[in-house]
Amino acid sequence: MPLQSQTPARPQEAQHMRTAYPKNPPAAPTAPSAAGMEASRAGVPRVLEVQHIEKVYGSRNAITRALSDVSFSVAEGEFVGIMGASGSGKSTMLNCISTIDTVTSGHVLINGADVTALKPAKLTRFRREQLGFIFQDSNLLDTLTARENIALPLTISRVAAKETLSRVEEVARRLGILEVLDKYPYQMSGGQQQRVAAARAMVTNPAIIMADEPTGALDSKNARLLLECLETMNRTYRATVLMVTHDAFAASYTHRVIFLRDGRVFTELNRGDSSRQDFFNRIMEVVAIMGGEGSDAL
Numbered sequence: 001m002p003l004q005s006q007t008p009a010r011p012q013e014a015q016h017m018r019t020a021y022p023k024n025p026p027a028a029p030t031a032p033s034a035a036g037m038e039a040s041r042a043g044v045p046r047v048l049e050v051q052h053i054e055k056v057y058g059s060r061n062a063i064t065r066a067l068s069d070v071s072f073s074v075a076e077g078e079f080v081g082i083m084g085a086s087g088s089g090k091s092t093m094l095n096c097i098s099t100i101d102t103v104t105s106g107h108v109l110i111n112g113a114d115v116t117a118l119k120p121a122k123l124t125r126f127r128r129e130q131l132g133f134i135f136q137d138s139n140l141l142d143t144l145t146a147r148e149n150i151a152l153p154l155t156i157s158r159v160a161a162k163e164t165l166s167r168v169e170e171v172a173r174r175l176g177i178l179e180v181l182d183k184y185p186y187q188m189s190g191g192q193q194q195r196v197a198a199a200r201a202m203v204t205n206p207a208i209i210m211a212d213e214p215t216g217a218l219d220s221k222n223a224r225l226l227l228e229c230l231e232t233m234n235r236t237y238r239a240t241v242l243m244v245t246h247d248a249f250a251a252s253y254t255h256r257v258i259f260l261r262d263g264r265v266f267t268e269l270n271r272g273d274s275s276r277q278d279f280f281n282r283i284m285e286v287v288a289i290m291g292g293e294g295s296d297a298l
């Protein structure tokens with residue numbers, strides 16, 4: 001029987017990360033992860049390696065083993081889905097990979113660097129330069145327009161204003177949100193806000209974009225539009241995307257789905273050359289084997 005969802009409030013730190021101005025911003029802009037691109041050309045194709053991670057919450061009397069011996073890797077340019085029932089450890093895993101949370105044991109390598117060994121002082125910069133985040137709730141700043149929200153990570157990294165403006169326009173054009181650029185979040189629909197959040201995650205060209213249930217609060221039309229944005233980011237910018245979802249339809253947009261059950265990798269499915277519909281059907285078969293009753297039962 002699946003565990004009940006007790007998803008904790010997002011750590012304060014995550015909020016802090018998106019709004020704080022660093023004392024020592026890097027001189028160089030957060031360029032398209034040049035080091036990562038070099039590495040892949042030199043024959044190191046893996047952007048992410050998760051090695052035997054384990055996460056235990058609590059202490060002696062009240063232990064929750066949220067992750068047990070989870071290992072997998074993601075190649076540059078892959079679009080990977082993580083599926084599992086509520087409480088299966090999806091968010092814990094994403095938080096451990098993104099250094100928002102710490103692993104109990106095991107290692108996480110991003111472009112070959114072990115992020116579990118990073119000193120706290122380096123974490124903020126690491127996340128800002130290497131990672132892009134999309135959450136269920138867009139987390140846009142209410143007092144900024146869409147354009148300013150998307151520009152924010154570049155502003156923080158002191159990218160020149162002219163370049164910032166052109167990068168923001170370019171990403172917005174590709175994601176089909178040009179017409180909302182001068183609107184404030186309250187003037188946009190939830191779907192538009194999520195697409196702006198996707199653009200904000202993309203604009204720095206991070207090594208990995210992580211999305212935790214990004215379609216969770218959207219109706220089906222807006223969910224589809226957001227998934228198409230993620231697809232465009234993956235195809236056009238070769239962005240590596242890791243998306244947590246409990247929805248088989250959302251997962252069917254990815255290339256590969258890793259299924260978690262009770263904190264362990266249950267199985268994985270590769271889309272290969274099959275159509276999205278075929279992939280959806282295969283995902284549903286696994287959902288059935290795992291004991292779900294439908295896309296929302298997982």
Ligand SMILES: Nc1ncnc2c1ncn2[C@@H]1O[C@H](COP(=O)(O)OP(=O)(O)O)[C@@H](O)[C@H]1O
Pocket residue numbers: 003005006007008057058064065066084085086087088089090091092093
């Ligand atoms: N901060 C925490 N303290 C204690 N237990 C937690 C904490 N965060 C998550 N858990 C537990 O870890 C398990 C996995 O949770 P989570 O990763 O949020 O699952 P999912 O995202 O798949 O719904 C659950 O049993 C949950 O109750």
Ligand SMILES: [Mg+2]
Pocket residue numbers: 007090091092
């Ligand atoms: Mg979750």
